[in-house]
Amino acid sequence: MLRELNIKNFALVEDMNISFEPGLNVILGETGSGKSNIIDSLSILLGDRAQKDKIRQGTNRAYISAAFDIDDNEEVIKKLKERSIEVCDEPLIISKEISLNSSSVTRINNIISPASFVKELAEHLIDIYGQFENINILSKSMQRNFIDSFANYKHQEDLLEFKNSYENYLKLQRDLENFSKSPEEIGRDLxxxxxxxxxxxxxxxxxxxxxxxxxxxxxxxxxxxxxxxxxxxxxxxxxxxxxxxxxxxxxxxxxxxxxxxxxxxxxxxxxxxxxxxxxxxxxxxxxxxxxxxxxxxxxxxxxxxxxxxxxxxxxxxxxxxxxxxxxxxxxxxxxxxxENYEKIIEDKKNKLNNIEMDLVKSAQIISKTRKDIANKLKEQIETQLQELEMKDSKFEVDFKEIPLSRDGIDEITFYISFNINEPLKELSTVASGGEISRFMLAVKSIEANVDEIPTLIFDEIDSGISGNAGNIVGKKLKNLSNSHQLLCISHLPQIISKGDNLFLVYKEVDNGKMTSKIKKLTYEEKIQSLAKIIEGDNYSNHTYLTAKKMIDDNLRGAK
Structure with a gap:
């Protein structure tokens, strides 16, 4: 679980310290207040490339650190021990310093560590879902990768071995092409x-x-x-x-x-x-x-x-x-x-053919595993969509055999129908923004249960959603927060009202510079902030009472 995040001199942030708690943590604030800086800083800390232009103007370096509780995180503990990094009762501290004049430095428990290793750990600490994933999931290649991500360790090993063999196959193909010459060229060379x-x-x-x-x-x-x-x-x-x-x-x-x-x-x-x-x-x-x-x-x-x-x-x-x-x-x-050209050519072709046959066999095994996964995934996604009040939704994974490639022999396409009596169509052609957001929430809910990642971050999962759909998504997030720590950036009252902890990001002018700040809201501040989101700064008493009821309903549900 993410316990604490500290950000210094990063974009609009001068000095920000946030203590997160279990359950549903919702971050709200006006557009441009700097909410995205929180997600960006976490992404950079956990392996994304550190851009120097993120360093706050007028300073030479930015600093990001996060504290994680890893008591029950066996995968993270195992990886730390493999690197001889001491594991104790204290939180795991990951930090990164970004400098204008030198390379970024990443530390784990104050020990300098490669960013690639931090990225490995991050896979078992946090899953960050951003709006760009809505677009990615529409890509056939990403849909294939998505199916593979649900596979067991054996399938992942088979995939890696297959890709390595395929690269060797391509190299042998190039060698054969380079070796092949006309009789005239062969005579001249000889x-x-x-x-x-x-x-x-x-x-x-x-x-x-x-x-x-x-x-x-x-x-x-x-x-x-x-x-x-x-x-x-x-x-x-x-x-x-x-x-x-x-x-x-x-x-x-x-x-x-x-x-x-x-x-x-x-x-x-x-x-x-x-x-x-x-x-x-x-x-x-x-x-x-x-x-x-x-x-x-x-x-x-x-x-x-x-x-x-x-x-x-x-x-x-x-x-x-x-x-x-x-x-x-x-x-x-x-x-x-x-002088033995013909025999060598024949040997090379035979070797290439044998490797190709082995690759086809491996690709067929990989394809069968993918189809097994797809069948299970179909049921799980349809169940999740029903929980999101998309009761008439149908989901299918279509497999089309294609020529051998480094990814196997499968072209995978997601087909979906969100309404009764509506034929299945490609996900990329039928889904609205709100439907994609709910589909991705269904996907992330399944992934969270499979991967057992303790913390899930949703950056504006409410994109394209309003009304009752927003309330449904809020309930789903609330239920998911019972088993995972959730961090959500949201503008939607139906989601914000269900937050166990609300954080308001706002801007202030400090020493002549615009600065992004954050504060955890009290009960009264929650009501006032929600009322402003519903009606605006000059909200009515009726809107205040509506906001209060939404907050209270969530508190009663929590009890």
């Missing part, structure tokens, strides 16, 4: 692919080690400079009178003389000997390195040619040898497909 395959294979590019190739070419192209520096090292090591090895040899000779007189010098002399051996070994390795820098022209041309081939292949088929290899594998696969 010739070109074989040319590319031969070019890659004949180039031997896949056998090239790119790192080794680049290293060898770098060595050859810098060999002259390398030899010059190696030669200088060899000269410094051994090939002149003041070379390192010559001087080191002299050093060893002196050390031997010292060591012959002082055995403590033995270790230093041995280290000098080892250094001589190490440097002499280095000299021989550098000498070998120097000789290895002799390259013939043929070797260089061969390596340079490989580099040119590699460059050309990379330009055509990829940025690396790995890419070229992948291109070759893909080309070979395409050639295989083309």
């Amino acid at each position: 010739d070109f692919l074989k040319f590319q395959i031969d070019e890659i294979n004949n180039s031997n590019v896949l056998s090239i080690n790119e790192e080794e190739l680049e290293a060898k070419l770098t060595l050859i192209e810098n060999s002259q400079e390398l030899k010059e520096n190696a030669s200088k090292i060899l000269n410094l090591l051994d090939y002149d009178d003041e070379s390192i090895l010559t001087n080191l040899g002299r050093t060893i000779s002196f050390s031997e003389k010292i060591e012959s007189r002082d055995e403590n010098f033995l270790e230093l002399r041995e280290r000098l000997n080892r250094s001589y051996i190490e440097i002499e070994d280095i000299k021989y390795e550098i000498s070998s390195y120097f000789e290895s820098l002799d390259f013939d022209e043929a070797e260089y041309k061969d390596l340079d040619n490989k580099r040119s081939i590699l460059f050309e292949m990379k330009r055509k088929y990829g940025n690396s040898i790995h890419d070229i290899k992948s291109y070759l594998e893909d080309a070979l696969q395409k050639v295989n497909q083309i």
Whole structure:
């Protein structure tokens, strides 16, 4: 149940706090007073897109919050626990902040939560019925969706699986269309692919080690400079009178003389000997390195040619040898497909046909479930319409088989007759505004019992209704409020008088700005407001007494 709604800086509302109670809560007020702001704020809070132009002029952000009693709402409690949101004895608080300069932020019990999750919760908290649903229910697609909404969980799962399979079916259809080509196109593609395959294979590019190739070419192209520096090292090591090895040899000779007189010098002399051996070994390795820098022209041309081939292949088929290899594998696969074109086409068609047959079977199961639902719904709607004093009404759901689509094979049309001896006709062609409103109230009454949603909101359910029809709708709403909390925006005295709680929305100029406000009416204010609605501001004593009787009759009925 909706316990409290708080709205700040939203449209005409500066700061509004409303405490709702069980039963029938009726919101009244003059046109333009801001009644719709209450429904709009709730819709946005519970998942509708937050429009920044709803932020009150002169402010940067709007804030909406609602408190719900969820003690007996098992579905909501279950979903909260799945999200690890603590469930306690306190009301569930959902809030949303809409900012001019940043994205909207939604919180559940002060924990930031995705709006999509709030929308999931809302399906088990509140059902908001607006006037636009009168138009929607006239659409055949919405009528089909309406039938589906009464189905069990298994049917919903079947529908989802069917839609996913149908999307896959469409994808395979597109793949088959894209794969299908004329013999001339196939021949051209095959010739070109074989040319590319031969070019890659004949180039031997896949056998090239790119790192080794680049290293060898770098060595050859810098060999002259390398030899010059190696030669200088060899000269410094051994090939002149003041070379390192010559001087080191002299050093060893002196050390031997010292060591012959002082055995403590033995270790230093041995280290000098080892250094001589190490440097002499280095000299021989550098000498070998120097000789290895002799390259013939043929070797260089061969390596340079490989580099040119590699460059050309990379330009055509990829940025690396790995890419070229992948291109070759893909080309070979395409050639295989083309050479086995007929078989592949046949396999694809067979697969498509099998999926189509499975889809048809699933669609038939879905259709049967819909027909079962429609049969039950026919009785329920006719019963509800009788309770709304439309005793001669007849309702039928017509099924017409159509080509397979993502919604199945059913075109569903609602047929209705509101009067005795009147033939059944499409709902979209025969219903007046008042009749549609009563039909939708019948529908919502059935939905409320099926879904067990605790709070129902009716935004001007009285559209097109007056006189006795209004009284009948009021009684229906009153009865419905015995099992559900109802919030109704209404202009109709017959409905307003039956409200357990009446709230008046009005406008005031506050600090130079027009502001929408709300107050809960006392017993006397209820009578006065109802009298104004019946006759106007200058109502007579007779109208006052009429309004009082209507209010009192409701109170006596409540007792």
